[in-house]
Amino acid sequence: MFRRPMRPLRRAAMRGVMRPNQIVLQAVARANNLLAQGKPNDAAQIFERLAQEGDARGLAKPAANAHAQAALAYAQAKNENTALTHARTALTQFAQLGMAQRAPTFYNNIVQKLRENGMTNAADALTREFGDQIKTLGAQGVGAAPRGRLPSKCPHCAGPARSDEVEWIDAQSAECVYCGGVIQTEG
Secondary structure (H helix, E strand, O other): OOOOOOOHHHHHHHOOOOOHHHHHHHHHHHHHHHHHOOOHHHHHHHHHHHHHHHHHHOOHHHHHHHHHHHHHHHHHOOOHHHHHHHHHHHHHHHHHHOOOOHHHHHHHHHHHHHHHOOOHHHHHHHHHHHHHHHHHHHHHHOOOOOOOEOOOEOOOOOOEOOOOOOEEEEOOEEEOOOOOOEEEOEO
């Protein structure tokens, strides 16, 4: 029977050389690199796997963020049904977790991405299902203006660090939406 050789990351993890968090960070970095190379379907599969692992381990925020990234990548790859499934999961989890700043930003981004790629049925479905709920969450998040300026990339996973998408911990630090690492503001 043919056995596919293990990937180096998995081999290292099994030997105890790498901690699980390092594996996640490298997977996120790989997915972001694939997006930059114009391979959104490959990136989406990595984000989907991270979301499933987060769900299985009870890591609610990282799982929700991974579902969101999978949805955006699948939308970019024009995989409408899978993008819609992950978007629904992400929005539901954001609402349950009270992520009042993250939910409206993701909602606007995914609806726009779906429409840009000709997936108006999926965009309309999200609008019907989550539009009113997102308006309520957005109103809760008003007034929580961050003070510091974030670097352009997360120092842990190299994912983009946007002040309107991160979960702010305090005025000088935020949680990366991709890996959960703490990003300190600059200067």
